[in-house]
Amino acid sequence: MLLKDIIGQQAVKRELCHSVQEGKIPHALLLSGSAGVGKLPLALAFAQYVACKHRTDTDACGVCPTCLQYSKLQHPDLHFAFPIVKVDKGAEVCDDYLNDFREMVRSNPYCDPDDWTMAMGAEKKQSLIYEKESSEIQRKLSLKSFADGYKVMIVWQPEKMHIACANKLLKLLEEPPEMTLFLFVSEHPEQLLPTIISRLRPLPIPRLTDEEIVEALTRQGVVSNPQQAHDVARLAGGSYSSWA
């Protein structure tokens, strides 16, 4: 995912790029905001920007082998933790659902938690990041980086983390291995443990403006005329997913 493909959020993009150029990449960020503002796309694009060796001041190159692996969400230093419903027998950690997750995010980076429970075929069941995931996260981040760069752990919906999992991550967040980047992506940061929040640098993602939504709808050709784009944007309330 490239930064240029993300709707609006120019100030956030500038701040993220600046942190890389200044050599001040935080070890743990909390991207928080309402549904449909682009939190997950921003996390993915920032991770790619950090990893790309041919980045410019404003974006990753998009064509190097690293970027191509990131665009498929298949770079060996890119890891994910997200809530799951144990629908398959024997499946109990995120990696058991990783192909489905990648497919959903690739087809719609602006996906929301409901899209994911539907993709798992688990409507109305509660999804969780189970305690066992903390060992997976520790194991993945203790591996040597494959590409001699940052190891990235994107934690989507950390508010759904079991308390035992959250407690086991505290030390890792306090003293992460070298070249580790945690990106927590949350719609409900108020539900996170204060001990977790205090270890993350906050990055609030604002709602999109109507103009940004109009521009995106028009560029992607999903509306037939400008008036329709304005009508949709007014109803969307700053969210790119709620109009769909």
Ligand SMILES: [Zn+2]
């Ligand atoms: Zn690149």
